[in-house]
Amino acid sequence: MAVLPSSSSSLELTISMPGFASSQSLQSSVRDLDINQVPSRGAEDEWITMNMDDEEESSNGGPPRKKLRLTKEQSRLLEESFRQNHTLNPKQKEALAVQLKLRPRQVEVWFQNRRARSKLKQTEMECEYLKRWFGSLTEQNRRLQREVEELRAMKVGPPTVISPHSCEPLPASTLTMCPSCERVTTTSLDKGPSTTKSTTNTVLSSKVVAPAIHSRQPPAAC
DNA sequence: ATCCTCGAGGATTTTACATCA
DNA sequence: CTTGATGTAAAATCCTCGAGG
Numbered sequence: 001m002a003v004l005p006s007s008s009s010s011l012e013l014t015i016s017m018p019g020f021a022s023s024q025s026l027q028s029s030v031r032d033l034d035i036n037q038v039p040s041r042g043a044e045d046e047w048i049t050m051n052m053d054d055e056e057e058s059s060n061g062g063p064p065r066k067k068l069r070l071t072k073e074q075s076r077l078l079e080e081s082f083r084q085n086h087t088l089n090p091k092q093k094e095a096l097a098v099q100l101k102l103r104p105r106q107v108e109v110w111f112q113n114r115r116a117r118s119k120l121k122q123t124e125m126e127c128e129y130l131k132r133w134f135g136s137l138t139e140q141n142r143r144l145q146r147e148v149e150e151l152r153a154m155k156v157g158p159p160t161v162i163s164p165h166s167c168e169p170l171p172a173s174t175l176t177m178c179p180s181c182e183r184v185t186t187t188s189l190d191k192g193p194s195t196t197k198s199t200t201n202t203v204l205s206s207k208v209v210a211p212a213i214h215s216r217q218p219p220a221a222c
Numbered sequence: 223a224t225c226c227t228c229g230a231g232g233a234t235t236t237t238a239c240a241t242c243a
Numbered sequence: 244c245t246t247g248a249t250g251t252a253a254a255a256t257c258c259t260c261g262a263g264g
Contacts, residue, residue: 066259066260067231067232067233067258067259067260068231068232069231069232069260069261070232087251087252090250090251105233106232106233108251109232109233109234110231111252112233112251112252112253113231113232115252116252116253116254116255117231
């Protein structure tokens with residue numbers, strides 16, 4: 001899919017799509033900062049609840065593992081470093097761990113989870129986006145078909161499409177619209193596919209507008 | 223105040239792949 | 244070239260905790 005975060009790590013997305021405001025900006029992990037209230041006891045106790053020593057203990061019948069809560073500052077630093085790089089080399093990991101007073105493994109896990117959850121959020125947004133796009137295209141398709149019906153009903157006499165080559169009216173043909181280049185193509189019924197021409201869409205008022213979501217492009221058709 | 227539900231997020235496990243000796 | 248060891252990422256899942264009804 002095309003909407004992976006480019007180089008940055010944040011989940012900020014700019015989406016424009018039918019039925020939505022022109023752009024939306026989503027920011028992740030704001031919540032981190034809210035739930036990680038500064039502990040009254042001081043930062044160290046916050047992560048020491050599961051320190052290096054009870055690592056093995058919890059896995060073989062010891063007391064149930066306690067859940068580490070990162071402090072505001074730890075989260076901030078992790079986020080900041082995630083923005084710079086989605087992955088850490090061993091040196092960076094070690095340095096960050098020292099800086100945050102965490103185990104390297106915890107830093108590594110945090111990055112793994114962060115990557116996974118970024119991707120999940122991204123996927124959810126894409127899913128939502130595609131659903132809305134689908135709905136909008138369905139509606140557009142309905143409108144266009146109605147328009148075609150109306151035009152067909154009006155068309156009593158000879159065809160009105162003029163050939164760009166001969167400047168003569170083309171024979172009875174079927175009108176189809178290319179969804180990507182927004183042109184009406186007229187396919188002659190008696191000459192086969194080689195005679196398919198493209199004409200700028202002036203007949204139908206509706207326009208198929210592909211919503212922009214970063215580099216996403218509608219499938220090329222022409 | 224207590225109970226219950228649910229979401230967030232830290233941790234673990236499994237699997238796949240790359241690199242190197 | 245093959246093979247086993249090692250490291251890392253992704254994916255799936257588990258589990259704890261706190262907020263809110």
